[in-house]
Amino acid sequence: MRKTEIVRAQNKRNGCDTGTRGKKVFLSLIVLILIVIFVFVVLRMSHQAKKQNGINEEISKFQLQINRLEGENQDLNELIGYLKTDDFKEKEAKDKLNLIKEGEQMVLVKEGFLEEEGISKATEKETELVVHRENYYYWWHYFFSIK
Numbered sequence: 530m531r532k533t534e535i536v537r538a539q540n541k542r543n544g545c546d547t548g549t550r551g552k553k554v555f556l557s558l559i560v561l562i563l564i565v566i567f568v569f570v571v572l573r574m575s576h577q578a579k580k581q582n583g584i585n586e587e588i589s590k591f592q593l594q595i596n597r598l599e600g601e602n603q604d605l606n607e608l609i610g611y612l613k614t615d616d617f618k619e620k621e622a623k624d625k626l627n628l629i630k631e632g633e634q635m636v637l638v639k640e641g642f643l644e645e646e647g648i649s650k651a652t653e654k655e656t657e658l659v660v661h662r663e664n665y666y667y668w669w670h671y672f673f674s675i676k
Contacts, residue, residue, distance in 0.1 A: 628664075
């Protein structure tokens with residue numbers, strides 16, 4: 530045998546064949562490239578997952594805010610509906626303008642009368658009965674009557 534054949538035979542036994550060595554280096558390089566690509570893809574996917582979680586949290590916050598505002602809107606619509614009723618208008622006219630309906634009489638009770646005397650004694654006392662007069666009458670006496 531020749532010397533080169535002997536060296537090749539020894540290299541084959543040791544696993545150091547030049548042809549297989551090149552193949553091993555090439556395969557190692559391919560595996561390294563695949564690992565780098567895999568790591569890159571995993572990092573991108575984790576970044577996208579974090580982004581998606583942030584967006585989902587923001588959506589849930591906005592959904593809660595929408596639900597709260599819709600509830601407030603419904604409450605305000607109910608209030609508007611009540612304010613448009615005749616009962617509310619009548620109550621406001623009685624409370625703020627001291628107006629009464631035809632056929633009704635206004636009764637005035639002195640302040641503190643019920644608290645001082647108690648409700649049972651209030652029936653024994655006289656109550657002042659005031660007949661309702663037109664609004665201009667009250668204004669006239671408010672400005673021009675001497676007390």
